[in-house]
Amino acid sequence: MPRIKIYLNKIQENAKRVKKLCYSKNISLNFVTKGVCADIIITKTVLSSGIPYLADSRIENVKNIRNAGIKSSIMLLRPPSYERLDECINLVDEILISELKTLEKIVECCKINNRKVNLIYMIDLGDLREGVWFENAVEEIAYALSIDNHQIVGLGTNLGCYGGVIYSEDNMNLLINIKQEVEKRTKRKLNKISGGSTAALKLLFENKMPSGINNLRVGEAILLGVDTTNNITIHQLIQDTFVLEAEIIELKVKPSIPVGKIGKDAFGRDPEFKDIGLRKKAILNVGEQDIHLSSLSPLDSKIKILHASSDHLICDITDCDKELKLGDTIEFKMKYGSVMRGMTSKYVQKVYL
Numbered sequence: 001m002p003r004i005k006i007y008l009n010k011i012q013e014n015a016k017r018v019k020k021l022c023y024s025k026n027i028s029l030n031f032v033t034k035g036v037c038a039d040i041i042i043t044k045t046v047l048s049s050g051i052p053y054l055a056d057s058r059i060e061n062v063k064n065i066r067n068a069g070i071k072s073s074i075m076l077l078r079p080p081s082y083e084r085l086d087e088c089i090n091l092v093d094e095i096l097i098s099e100l101k102t103l104e105k106i107v108e109c110c111k112i113n114n115r116k117v118n119l120i121y122m123i124d125l126g127d128l129r130e131g132v133w134f135e136n137a138v139e140e141i142a143y144a145l146s147i148d149n150h151q152i153v154g155l156g157t158n159l160g161c162y163g164g165v166i167y168s169e170d171n172m173n174l175l176i177n178i179k180q181e182v183e184k185r186t187k188r189k190l191n192k193i194s195g196g197s198t199a200a201l202k203l204l205f206e207n208k209m210p211s212g213i214n215n216l217r218v219g220e221a222i223l224l225g226v227d228t229t230n231n232i233t234i235h236q237l238i239q240d241t242f243v244l245e246a247e248i249i250e251l252k253v254k255p256s257i258p259v260g261k262i263g264k265d266a267f268g269r270d271p272e273f274k275d276i277g278l279r280k281k282a283i284l285n286v287g288e289q290d291i292h293l294s295s296l297s298p299l300d301s302k303i304k305i306l307h308a309s310s311d312h313l314i315c316d317i318t319d320c321d322k323e324l325k326l327g328d329t330i331e332f333k334m335k336y337g338s339v340m341r342g343m344t345s346k347y348v349q350k351v352y353l
């Protein structure tokens with residue numbers, strides 16, 4: 001079985017460093033667990049580093065956290081489906097929302113269950129994922145506050161995930177301005193501004209985060225020490241926290257271009273080939289079900305990944321200095337997409353180091 005080796009001490013060190021950075025700017029921090037399916041050992045490791053709050057997008061993950069006896073405050077990053085509202089409000093402490101109808105349903109559900117859950121109203125500052133469009137935000141949120149049973153505690157935004165929009169002083173200030181405008185209009189105080197995710201840390205490192213942003217929700221930076229949106233390795237943090245080890249199940253010399261008329265690959269993609277003659281190729285026992293091709297790279301830079309179908313990863317090992325044989329393993333660095341799929345996959349063993 002392929003394995004993911006998880007370097008807990010590196011993740012813990014990242015957690016400490018991100019916490020220190022955020023706390024030095026009076027920013028509270030939720031560790032986002034969804035990238036590792038809220039793996040309990042990793043979650044406990046991060047909690048032990050002093051980050052007290054968690055966040056996840058999926059109720060199943062939240063349930064696992066609760067079942068492990070973890071009582072920390074949990075923020076739900078994605079609004080729950082209506083049929084699971086009852087379950088949800090009893091498991092989480094805070095929910096990010098972006099629809100008035102959802103607000104009404106949650107308020108109603110909380111009244112019936114005699115629960116109070118904090119709500120953060122999300123604003124879309126341009127990334128085109130969740131949130132009320134910024135131009136309509138003041139009006140909608142002012143109305144939301146009139147029906148919220150005092151459960152809305154703040155505003156939030158998320159950038160970088162769809163449109164790839166970079167966090168900037170400008171869009172952070174826009175968020176702060178919207179908050180001030182809403183407060184002025186409604187005479188209500190909003191205590192929390194949850195400004196963003198990993199990609200927002202860059203503003204902190206550069207000392208450019210406007211004061212007023214007082215919460216961030218960070219997964220990737222702590223887990224992997226990288227920031228995909230800004231396309232950077234975060235040098236203040238540690239990388240190579242997750243390493244995949246897969247086994248060679250076929251090892252043969254084959255041509256570099258296929259023989260026959262070419263259609264689509266197993267996922268409907270157009271395969272591309274260059275004729276560089278006969279190559280030594282290894283097939284490994286993982287595939288797209290367990291990893292994400294573009295976020296996987298061999299530790300040995302002389303090995304080249306050629307392709308992955310559902311269950312087979314094909315590598316060119318012609319230039320590899322080591323004499324690899326059938327049954328040997330090859331190691332890979334993992335980025336977010338591969339970590340997420342690998343942690344989700346029941347076909348991959350997790351080993352904690």
Ligand SMILES: *Cc1c(COP(=O)(O)O)cnc(C)c1O
Pocket residue numbers: 032034035057077096158196197198199217218219220221
């Ligand atoms: C996934 C997610 C995050 C965390 O993103 P990272 O890039 O892993 O830090 C934060 N906020 C929301 C709303 C998310 O969905």
